[in-house]
Amino acid sequence: MSLIDDEDNTPFETSNTSDLDLKLQSSIETLTQILGPIPSLSSSQDSSLTLLHDTNLTQTISTHLKLPNSGAGNNNLCRWLYDTFQSSHPDLQLVVLSFLPIIAGLYLPRAVLRATSLAGFEAILLALYAHETTSRDGQPITVSIPDLSNSSLYHESKAPIKNKAVELNMTIVSPSLEPHGTVRSTRRARIVGVALELYYKKIALMPISSKIEFCKFCLVWATGKEDGDGEDSVGKKALSGDQEEASSSSNGEHGVDGSKEKREMKEELSEEKSWRRVPLPWELLQPALRILGHCLLGPNRTNKELTDAALAATKSLHARALQDVDSQAILATGSILRLGTMASETSPELDHTEIRDYMNPVISL
Structure with missing residues (x-):
């Protein structure tokens, strides 16, 4: 079973079936050598689904990633994640992408401290960045915004008809990418932000536990604390x-x-x-807010643990924006916070037998 579909219909690259099976088996054997025997994989008919959704396996990998020296260049688990993503197996790439919240969440605070080697984490982030650079082919991500100055099709217009075609208002969501072979301090936020943009493209396929981890690390990025308990996170x-x-x-x-x-x-x-608080420029904050918006308003919004974590993360980012006096971040975080709060409020059920007088609506103040 392949899990390559996403919202923008740009699947990961695929190979023939035999090559994919060999890559999957080789990756599982290597992971077993690092973590030890994995019973759920031996009893599963679809190993790729097990790697992505098995709770115990995910917790084991997360625990190893949170060790103090987990981001070093000689770390076996980081090497496995890098090699697995480079294998071009679509389902295995999703598995690596599901651990991006932990990798990015740990990498940014540790990079601020500059206390340990982070070559392992940086190699994974650069692999994700290079994949997104190749898939975009040098083109930026843009959206078309309707021009409200144009008349509606359903209303008469007294303005003179323009001879030229209506111009589209194009807005750049993500600028074009340049290839990078190393992670410098000036490029760090951009590289991590692009990796988060790739995560958002595949977010419909990500496990809920991965989304919750991301929300928790957003709280760490904004405040330097985990769950507001006053204790510093990440080790x-x-x-x-x-x-x-x-x-x-x-x-x-x-x-x-x-x-x-x-x-x-x-x-x-x-x-x-x-x-432990990390810089939050717009190139990093924008994809993070898109992910939080999905957690608050997406199909998994009925999961209370996810929505609570997303609300807490959005509140912390909004408070951070107010503290930094960042008008763009204040507007964005405040809007998402308002939408998330409205979505979480319980509304009365609609009574389809009620007869409404739409000519004299009742306005409550």
């Missing part, structure tokens, strides 16, 4: 625990000096919390 809790353990052992040996060291470490951690 800071583990780091804090290790340092507190070291401080307690030092306290046992040196008495007062140990307490002082522990207090200094806590102060350092509290100062580093603000570093």
Whole structure:
């Protein structure tokens, strides 16, 4: 079963069936060597669907990706994700794309700190960026906006008829792409944003758990905190625990000096919390808001966990925009927040037996 259809009818590249089967089997064997035996794959008739939707397998891969050194260039799981996407297997590419929220969510805060090697994450992001660059063939993504100054077809116009054709108002949603072989600080937001645009194109095929992860990391990007609990995400809790353990052992040996060291470490951690907030330029914020809009208004809006996470992420991004005094971001986040709130409100059921007087409508203030 192939999962290559998407909203804009631009499927991933495909090969013949035998090559796809060989690539799928090879990818599963490599993943088994990294994670160990995967019972759900051995008992499944469709391994590609299992890789995409198996909750336990997704949680295992997510746990490995959240390890402190997961983004290094020699990380086996990052190498598997990169090689799997480059295999051009359409269903396997969807599997890699489903983990983009975790990869991008971890990469951006760690890139701000510049504490560890992130070559593994960057290789995956560049592979997604290169795929989107090739598929666009140097053309930007545009939309046509109707010109409200033109008369409606259903109304008479007193304005003189124009001899020239009606001009379309074209708006560029995403500019044309240039190929990049490395991730520099000036290109980081653009590369991650393009990867999110590819994720949005395939979002109808993404598992709900992947969308929830994205909403959670949007909250991290905006505030530097996870779930508003005041604790820094992406491994800071583990780091804090290790340092507190070291401080307690030092306290046992040196008495007062140990307490002082522990207090200094806590102060350092509290100062580093603000570093976890990432810059949110429009080229990164726009695709993120499109994904959040799908989570709030799309077909999965009946999932309460997803809508709650999306609302929390949108509120945090709106507060961040107000703090940054970014008028474009304020308008966009405020509009999506309003639409999401309206969609979540319960409305009374429509009574089809009611006779309405449309000539004298009732206006409630």
